[in-house]
Amino acid sequence: MRIVTFFAPLFIGLLACSQTPKMAIVSEINHSKQNENTIMSTNTIYDFKVKDLAGAEFDFTSLKGKKIMIVNTASECGLTPQYEQLQTVYETYKDENFVIVGFPANNFGAQEPGTNEQIATFCKKNYGVTFPMMAKISVKGNDMHPIYQFLTQKVKNGLQDSEVQWNFQKYLIDENGHLVKVISPRTLPNDAEIINWIEGK
Template sequence: MSNIYQFDANSLSGQPVPLSQFQGKVLLVVNTASECGFTPQYAGLQKLYEEYRERGLEVLGFPCNQFGKQEPGDAQQIGQFCESRFSVSFPMFAKIDVNGEQAHPLYRWLTTEKRGVLGTQGIKWNFTKFLVRRDGTVYERYAPTTKPEELRKDIETLLSDPAA
């Protein structure tokens, strides 16, 4: 696979979503969890989405229960939590694995395209973030400790320069 638009993922409601529907947008892809110390980052992700959506940013949330079992809920519980606690309006997808044999193909591709600190491939924890250019290639990977607001400069770069 050469870009993110070649993948599909199921929405939180279970409907298949071709990621090609986001073609031409800057994407921020995040593995999320509802019971994590980083869960308050939902607020920052929503703020980025509200601020930059009109300019072409989409935030894509992928719940994952692989780290400390911090996403135990089903799709309905995850959706209710995100909406009631953080007013999340960006697309949320069905719960997936991001590491191991059952890892979603999207995450296998993302982690191959952009390795983490010290060249590690696997996702280390919830709220690891990938910023994707308008052409569907991975621009950068960010650690869970990187707050959403710290991504503004890179987001601005990708939104302002179509060739970035």
């Protein structure tokens, strides 16, 4: 009887110890899932404010309800003539809840060396650009602008990781501010894939 009395508390203590790690593991798993959900909770394009070519603040919340094409541009690139198609597409669909936003960048072959003022003059004079053009930024590397971190990182955009391959890569944003498609630099702005998306086909 004494032996039973002596070992009973010991057995209960061991049983309690054996249960604790299981509970801790379950708690840790649940916590891990919560962290994963937090990490994967995506931003929208509406979280960003930037400067335009004139230095004024541009708030992406002003574009709520519109489909948006974001494109990194350059003035001295073999793809620079895409400005012409960009402007045509913008003029065609600007009254149908669609907008293009350009971000000049000098990340590729130093093909956008000018100042914001020079870029504005170039775009207007050569291609009659009237869609919103933002101040020059970096779209890759250690100094990548936060808006391009959103566009290129799945943990921020919820869709996919990507890398800006060259000037005139396109990012398509839906009416709710979410990234829905990444388009190659060499795909023209008036390509059927883009037009069908704009038209909701």
